[in-house]
Amino acid sequence: MQPIDQFFPLLKQPFKAVITCHQKPDGDAMGSTLALYHFLKQLGHDVKVISPTNWAQFLDWMPGTDHVIDFEQNRAESTQIVNDADYVFCLDFNILHRTKHLEPVIAASNAVKILIDHHQQPDTPSFGYGISDVKMSSTCEMIYDFIVQSGHSNLINLDIATCLYTGLMTDTGSFRFPSTTASVHKIVAHLKELGLQHSKIHEHIYDQGSEARLKFMGNAFLYRMQVFPEYNTALMAIPKADIYKFELKTGDTEGLVNYLLSIQGIKFAAIVIDREEERKWSFRSKGIFDVNIFARTHFEGGGHANAAGGRSSKSVEETANDFKNILTEYKSQLTQ
Numbered sequence: 001m002q003p004i005d006q007f008f009p010l011l012k013q014p015f016k017a018v019i020t021c022h023q024k025p026d027g028d029a030m031g032s033t034l035a036l037y038h039f040l041k042q043l044g045h046d047v048k049v050i051s052p053t054n055w056a057q058f059l060d061w062m063p064g065t066d067h068v069i070d071f072e073q074n075r076a077e078s079t080q081i082v083n084d085a086d087y088v089f090c091l092d093f094n095i096l097h098r099t100k101h102l103e104p105v106i107a108a109s110n111a112v113k114i115l116i117d118h119h120q121q122p123d124t125p126s127f128g129y130g131i132s133d134v135k136m137s138s139t140c141e142m143i144y145d146f147i148v149q150s151g152h153s154n155l156i157n158l159d160i161a162t163c164l165y166t167g168l169m170t171d172t173g174s175f176r177f178p179s180t181t182a183s184v185h186k187i188v189a190h191l192k193e194l195g196l197q198h199s200k201i202h203e204h205i206y207d208q209g210s211e212a213r214l215k216f217m218g219n220a221f222l223y224r225m226q227v228f229p230e231y232n233t234a235l236m237a238i239p240k241a242d243i244y245k246f247e248l249k250t251g252d253t254e255g256l257v258n259y260l261l262s263i264q265g266i267k268f269a270a271i272v273i274d275r276e277e278e279r280k281w282s283f284r285s286k287g288i289f290d291v292n293i294f295a296r297t298h299f300e301g302g303g304h305a306n307a308a309g310g311r312s313s314k315s316v317e318e319t320a321n322d323f324k325n326i327l328t329e330y331k332s333q334l335t336q
């Protein structure tokens with residue numbers, strides 16, 4: 001993989017590009033993808049955004065979402081677009097299987113793949129150009145740098161600012177995680193100077209939930225949460241019945257795991273949700289306990305040191321029991 005600045009001269013020649021991100025895009029995946037889309041369009045390139053799957057409704061207000069193609073709903077069209085592309089920009093993931101059923105399509109295409117991502121352990125041989133930096137707060141921060149460092153900061157308009165802020169805000173837990181550096185605040189200051197309306201974005205992201213979602217959360221805290229003070233750990237296991245009962249939609253469980261860390265003394269939070277094809281794990285930690293390693297070692301996953309995900313093909317009860325058994329191995333790390 002060549003460094004990303006080697007790609008900057010290629011921005012001058014017209015090209016066909018696909019921009020994609022990880023399945024079930026979050027605020028950072030969608031924000032970085034759309035910000036890059038608005039940027040490359042201004043340079044006159046032929047750009048298409050393909051999401052591997054659908055996304056949470058609370059992202060639908062973002063400028064440009066109406067142009068995003070859902071691969072699972074438009075397989076033939078998307079495959080054709082990827083096959084015709086010169087470049088595939090891969091944002092907010094670093095290993096192709098994070099694009100689910102889109103993976104074989106990207107892998108088979110002759111397009112040069114470009115990586116811009118901040119997760120650990122990138123699969124660099126899969127990419128022609130790229131940048132991978134775990135110190136970055138968000139992929140949106142990296143897209144901001146990409147635009148500025150390629151000499152185009154004058155092209156950052158309100159749409160780009162809005163998309164970038166969304167990812168900066170969501171991936172830093174509203175500017176509270178340790179990844180929130182001075183650079184992050186400087187970027188936000190610049191975006192504010194461009195007219196960014198930040199409080200509207202917070203409302204769009206955090207104040208669009210349904211009444212049923214809150215009832216689901218109440219039920220989850222009462223009946224689905226287990227706290228293990230001897231391990232400074234909290235676990236939540238959500239059965240499929242809850243998803244149906246409260247008519248949850250994509251994105252309705254996002255952020256739930258973070259609440260477990262609000263319990264005094266809890267350093268490790270885990271939630272497993274019974275999804276259609278698999279049991280999806282989310283892990284969060286405070287301090288030195290590395291959930292990326294935990295997720296990789298035990299649950300076919302990965303992510304960051306303090307936020308990671310994984311999966312299991314077992315039942316929700318079985319995988320939750322596995323988790324409790326595994327926890328005993330980590331007692332000393334979790335009680336330091």
Ligand code: 5GP
Pocket residue numbers: 022092119281282283300301302303304307308309310311
């Ligand atoms: P979440 O729990 O919000 O789904 O994910 C937390 C973080 O871990 C995100 O940065 C996400 O991209 C990453 N992540 C989630 N699931 C997986 C996975 O299965 N594999 C890898 N490598 N990363 C994951």
Ligand code: MN
Pocket residue numbers: 028029092118138139171
């Ligand atoms: Mn991210």
